Amino acid sequence: MFNLNFKDKYRVVHINNELGNCVVGGAGTYMNEIYKYRPEDMGFVYVNFDDVYNDMHASDFMDQKDVLIMNINEINKLSTIDCDLLVVQFYEFAPYITEEFLRDKKMAYVIHSVPTPEPMPSWDPFGGNNDIRQKFEKLCCMADVLICVSQAEKDKLIKIYPQMKDKTTVVYNGMECQKKYKNSNYMTSRKKFGFIGRTDYRKGILECIKEFVNVDGELLIACPKNDSEYIEKLLIYIHAVGMEDKIRFVGWCTGERKEEFFKSIDALIIPSLYEPFGYVALEGMQYGVPLISSKNGGLGEILEGYKYTYDPYKNGELRSRIEEFINDDKEEVAKQQEILLKRIDEFTVTKMVNSYNELWDKILKEI
Amino acid sequence: MLYKRGSLLKCRDKHVVLMEDFDSDAKGYLILNFWEQCDYKDINVLPVSFAKCENDREYYQLKKDNIIVGRVDEFCLI
The missing domain is CATH 3.40.50.2000 (Glycogen Phosphorylase B;)
Structure with missing residues (x-):
């Protein structure tokens, strides 16, 4: 002690x-x-x-x-x-x-x-x-x-x-919300998506990767190695469907690397099956990153009034939201981004x- | 040759940063280190560690739950 x-x-x-x-x-x-x-x-x-x-x-x-x-x-x-x-x-x-x-x-x-x-x-x-x-x-x-x-x-x-x-x-x-940055990558690109969080089945990474098969884009995964068996499952799937070029693991990001992660992606995917609260959403919102997020648990409350949310237990919904994000005009994405920047003041x-x-x-x- | 923690290397067109010292004379692979927190700013540079691997069986075991970035002899300093 x-x-x-x-x-x-x-x-x-x-x-x-x-x-x-x-x-x-x-x-x-x-x-x-x-x-x-x-x-x-x-x-x-x-x-x-x-x-x-x-x-x-x-x-x-x-x-x-x-x-x-x-x-x-x-x-x-x-x-x-x-x-x-x-x-x-x-x-x-x-x-x-x-x-x-x-x-x-x-x-x-x-x-x-x-x-x-x-x-x-x-x-x-x-x-x-x-x-x-x-x-x-x-x-x-x-x-x-x-x-x-x-x-x-x-x-x-x-x-x-x-x-x-x-x-x-x-x-x-x-x-502590400082609204550090307003990620505007979506103005020129909507192909680079990110996931950040633990490697835990509740985070829904496997479900996210499965829906990502037909998405024209790249997924950066920033995670610690909490669960070897789950990582193994992810790797087997990625290899089986030949997604090695689309899925990129970037390690357990903290400090400046985490900031760079949020700045480098066009949108953050939060595929959690359930979140009691959902701090990850607030982190993304601090950087003004558009979110494509599950609405289960606390996430639904944080993201009240926001468009790109979905039910993680419904097949195809994540993909639909990603496509919606990709196809929406810049004004619509900007409007959604403003909703996020306002919502963060509640937390x-x-x-x-x-x-x-x-x-x-x-x-x-x-x- | 002994490579020091923090060294930047290149392999198979990827840039990596060493999360620990390693001896390039050992037989094995550099794998993504995602069990330690990494604050290296450039997100395109991957944090890696050395994993000893001397035969196919060990390679199979290693590959199961690790992301192999490349063989030790495929690296060069940048």
Whole structure:
């Protein structure tokens, strides 16, 4: 365990398994945004659930202040944390959150994703993963308030646990939006498409590649290698249909490379089967990149009023949207781009942080 | 010859950047490195690492879930 100027007492403490450079997905992006705009009386505990032999460095954690870092084998030290409100971000913390620990605290659970397979099986929402269900249920029951990152995620939660409705609220995620760039590649070219995200079946990359077979264009894939079996599946398909020249993997892009990725493509495809929120859309919108996106989950809410969206479970819809984007006149694409640039204002980090601060005040007043 | 991390190479008309040191005398391939974050600005330059591969069986295993950019002896410094 190491302590980066973590104080003895905080008003609010977030505990998560993603922070700083140790991030995997949307929950990490969220946590970093919350950290950047933290008030003085907010602390952060990062727990490494993965490789306890993996070295961590203070420089991985932004300002190196108000952070306590521990490995999973040190998690019993969680009970020493003194705060008024504990904000839990991940169901794997459930075994370590006890009534005794919460004796003098309130607890909030931010549900970044109801942990079901996609699509959610009708016979058992958790697809037989009883361990996950039990942990998730335990946190939902113990929490004073449940926060979902989109209305879609709340609906999903309430469908499984109608009894949780009264203590569930929605706070949209947000991002520091600087409107860094207005990608206008579409004025001269509409052949270079991009995908960025994890290699995870929920992201719908295989479905995207399948629909791309007959598209006159190139697809750049920027992804980390999270799942070797899934990568293998993608490569088999690409080879079988002879798409090696159309699909180009460009690695796990961060920093300036990620910026260049967004600047170099004509449109970003978001083929996710489901997204609880969909930070990737906001990232694309920051660069003014036209999106061709699934509308399942939070994406449908972020992209309200936007034209190039589709149902990822309907064959042929992605291809139709791509063709529409290719064939629309410049004015129409520009109009859609403006919609994106306006929508991003609804998901600023300021809005998110203010909503959370109001919520924390309300919960703590009830003590 | 020892190539250092960060070196730029060319192979089969592709530009690549080395994500780790490698010895060109070893037998193997350079493969796309997508298990490490890469912030090399030019998106047309691929991040690569060396993978030792000495026979067909190893090549088959390697190719299954990797993107092979080229053989070690196909590279030249730029």
